[in-house]
Amino acid sequence: MQRKLLVSLLALALPAALRAQAKVAVINTQRAVLETAEMKRAAADLEAKYRPQQQDVEKRTKELQQIQEKLQNPKTTPQEGADLQAEGQRKQRTLQRLTEDLQAEVDRERTDILNQAGKRMQAIVAKLAEEKGLDLVVDAANTIFFKPAMDITSEAIAAYDKQHPPKPAK
Secondary structure (H helix, E strand, C coil): CHHHHHHHHHHHHCCHHHHHHCCEEEECHHHHHHCCHHHHHHHHHHHHHHHHHHHHHHHHHHHHHHHHHHHHCCCCCHHHHHHHHHHHHHHHHHHHHHHHHHHHHHHHHHHHHHHHHHHHHHHHHHHHHHHHCCCEEEEHHHCCCCCHHHECHHHHHHHHHHHCCCCCCC
16 A cells, blocks of 8 residues: 555656656556456355355354244243243354354455455556556556546456466366
C-alpha cells in the first residue's frame, strides 16, 4: 500500500516535461486477480471442499432451533427444560467452535490462494508494461481520475489466463 502511494506521489512530482513523455497505465488489481479463470476455479474448488463442513454447521443450527422450539413448548416439564437447556448450551459451544475453525481454515486457504495469484499478477503486469513500453502502472484504487483508454485490467486478465490456465477440477 505504501509502495503504491509512493509511486503515485512520484508520478505527481515528475516535472511537466517528463510527465508529458511518460507512458502511464492503470489497473484494477483486485478485479484483475479475482476475474482470472484460475481464481474462479479456485473459488469453486474451495466451495466444494468445504461444503460438507458447511452442511454440518447448517444441520447443527437446525438442531439448536429444534431445542429452542421444545423449550418454548408449554408442555415441557421443568426437568425436561433443564435437560434441553444444558444440551442446547453444549451444542451451541460445539457449533461455535466448528464455525470459528471452519471460517479460520477457509480464510487461511483463501489468503494463500490470493497471495499466490497476486504475485503472479504482478509479474504479468510488469511483463505487459514492458511490452507496451509503459513507464508507470498505477492501481485504480490509488487514482482519482483516469481515462478508460489507460485501463489495462482486461489485458492483464487475458495475459494471466494465457500464462496460468486453471487446473482441472479436483
